[in-house]
Amino acid sequence: MQVTEAKTRRPWIARSVNSLAGTAMFVAPLLALVALWAVVVPLFQINPRIFPSVGAVGAAALESIRDGTLIAHIGASLLRVGLGTLIGVITAVPLGIAMGVSAGVAAFLTPLFRFFSVLAGIAWIPIATLWFGYGFGAIVFVIFNAVFFVVAYNTLLGVKTIPHTLRNAAASLGAGRWAVLTEVLLPGALPNIVTGIRTGLGFAWRGLIAAEMIATNVGLGYMLFVARDFYRTEVIVFGMIVIGVLWLLIDRLLLVPLERSTIERWGMVRRA
Amino acid sequence: MNVWLQCWSGYIRLTQRWPGLAAIIPFIPVVALWTVVTEAGVFPRAFLPGPLDVVRSFVTLTYKGILPDYLQDSLIRLLAGAALGMALGIPLGILIGTSRWAHRICWPVLLFFQAIGDIAWLPILLIWFGFGLTTMTFVIVYTVLFPVVLNTVLGVESVPRDLARAARSLGASPARVLWEVTLPGALPNIITGLRNGLGYGWRALIAVEIIVGTSGIGFLMFDARRAGSTTEIVLGMIILGLLWYIVDAWILAPLERATGQRWGLVTS
Numbered sequence: 001m002q003v004t005e006a007k008t009r010r011p012w013i014a015r016s017v018n019s020l021a022g023t024a025m026f027v028a029p030l031l032a033l034v035a036l037w038a039v040v041v042p043l044f045q046i047n048p049r050i051f052p053s054v055g056a057v058g059a060a061a062l063e064s065i066r067d068g069t070l071i072a073h074i075g076a077s078l079l080r081v082g083l084g085t086l087i088g089v090i091t092a093v094p095l096g097i098a099m100g101v102s103a104g105v106a107a108f109l110t111p112l113f114r115f116f117s118v119l120a121g122i123a124w125i126p127i128a129t130l131w132f133g134y135g136f137g138a139i140v141f142v143i144f145n146a147v148f149f150v151v152a153y154n155t156l157l158g159v160k161t162i163p164h165t166l167r168n169a170a171a172s173l174g175a176g177r178w179a180v181l182t183e184v185l186l187p188g189a190l191p192n193i194v195t196g197i198r199t200g201l202g203f204a205w206r207g208l209i210a211a212e213m214i215a216t217n218v219g220l221g222y223m224l225f226v227a228r229d230f231y232r233t234e235v236i237v238f239g240m241i242v243i244g245v246l247w248l249l250i251d252r253l254l255l256v257p258l259e260r261s262t263i264e265r266w267g268m269v270r271r272a
Numbered sequence: 273m274n275v276w277l278q279c280w281s282g283y284i285r286l287t288q289r290w291p292g293l294a295a296i297i298p299f300i301p302v303v304a305l306w307t308v309v310t311e312a313g314v315f316p317r318a319f320l321p322g323p324l325d326v327v328r329s330f331v332t333l334t335y336k337g338i339l340p341d342y343l344q345d346s347l348i349r350l351l352a353g354a355a356l357g358m359a360l361g362i363p364l365g366i367l368i369g370t371s372r373w374a375h376r377i378c379w380p381v382l383l384f385f386q387a388i389g390d391i392a393w394l395p396i397l398l399i400w401f402g403f404g405l406t407t408m409t410f411v412i413v414y415t416v417l418f419p420v421v422l423n424t425v426l427g428v429e430s431v432p433r434d435l436a437r438a439a440r441s442l443g444a445s446p447a448r449v450l451w452e453v454t455l456p457g458a459l460p461n462i463i464t465g466l467r468n469g470l471g472y473g474w475r476a477l478i479a480v481e482i483i484v485g486t487s488g489i490g491f492l493m494f495d496a497r498r499a500g501s502t503t504e505i506v507l508g509m510i511i512l513g514l515l516w517y518i519v520d521a522w523i524l525a526p527l528e529r530a531t532g533q534r535w536g537l538v539t540s
Contacts, residue, residue, distance in 0.1 A: 127509070214494075
């Protein structure tokens with residue numbers, strides 16, 4: 001009953017991405033904004049060092065696509081995020097479930113993980129650069145721990161929310177420890193795990209941009225920060241658009257559908 | 273085994289009598305492990321300082337007055353940014369939530385600008401405003417604004433239309449409906465938005481202080497990194513964690529719970 005209700009009442013944005021008309025409705029305000037930008041900049045003769053014109057940004061985009069630097073920056077950034085997230089999720093989920101198995105242990109460890117998930121991400125940049133040197137290792141570490149602590153904490157919460165009766169029911173029907181783990185605990189915690197991944201990635205993405213500004217020589221954050229040294233606002237604005245579009249794509253096409261489908265499939269239906 | 277069980281039951285009894293201890297005791301084994309690892313010399317001191325070193329540097333920095341100053345700077349920036357972000361975000365959220373047209377026009381723009389993320393604005397802000405307070409405040413306001421606006425919109429939309437209509441038919445003016453129906457109904461969501469926004473804003477502040485770097489806890493950490501002094505980095509991390517832990521667990525989370533209980537809509 002409640003599941004069907006959840007299906008019919010999808011968020012406005014999720015439906016719009018699916019349908020073409022919705023996409024047009026979504027893009028129209030953004031296009032209007034670009035049109036406004038195209039009018040305002042020449043009209044007030046804004047100094048290109050302050051804000052670039054649409055044409056200059058387009059030229060910068062074409063140039064970076066042609067000489068391959070854009071692909072290199074995007075590739076480097078995505079590789080770091082992908083690798084850091086992968087290691088983070090692989091280590092955090094088993095740990096979170098193991099901690100959540102016993103209620104006492106979970107209660108004991110919750111404050112610890114809360115503390116560390118608060119620190120996750122950017123606050124680790126200084127010490128990460130000291131441990132791993134400026135570069136790939138430090139950035140992957142920052143992303144890893146942004147994802148790790150948030151996912152572990154959410155997995156722990158997810159396992160805690162599974163009613164004990166479900167575990168007992170499975171056990172009394174003859175399920176062994178392993179079966180309870182894979183068929184009750186893991187699916188039950190899955191919605192929380194996916195929410196954790198989404199939150200963690202949100203922190204990791206910001207951490208990535210910050211870390212790339214500080215600690216590397218390739219990647220989107222670096223692209224922006226170097227352009228600043230030469231007052232090339234057109235490259236900065238183009239980079240910002242790329243970052244925005246990339247995150248929208250990752251979030252809307254990958255994370256939101258993943259979250260929705262896990263909640264629909266495995267989410268607990270509760271009677272209010 | 274028996275000793276462990278006795279310890280455990282003692283712990284349970286202790287935390288039942290003083291629930292506050294449950295937030296402190298779990299850190300004792302971590303600090304103990306940390307002490308053992310550093311004392312045993314598993315990692316060089318330059319990589320991982322011991323707890324005593326950190327306490328010593330805490331005392332020195334407090335005595336010199338650097339730490340209180342920096343902490344104050346960071347907190348004032350965060351508070352000013354959060355206040356401004358709320359002042360802009362709540363009215364905007366209510367406008368977007370109540371008007372269909374504003375919703376259609378603003379929602380995609382909001383999502384896109386949220387996706388750009390606060391820190392990506394830093395380079396162009398540095399060109400516009402230079403290395404200074406304006407840049408930092410802008411970034412924090414930007415960070416706090418979006419979660420507040422998006423959650424306010426969700427909150428306003430979660431208030432059943434019937435309630436507003438009922439108030440109208442009983443003779444309430446639109447302003448009164450806004451003040452007595454829409455705003456209280458949206459309040460739990462607004463607080464959630466504030467909590468998320470501050471969580472992001474706090475991290476953004478650290479990044480900004482590292483990059484813009486004139487004062488603040490983030491600056492303290494990165495300055496220490498330049499000098500290669502891990503002690504102060506670890507000290508900075510602990511202060512950040514503790515501070516946010518206190519703000520979140522003792523102020524924001526209870527606030528969220530209280531508004532949820534007082535004004536939350538009962539959905540059945």
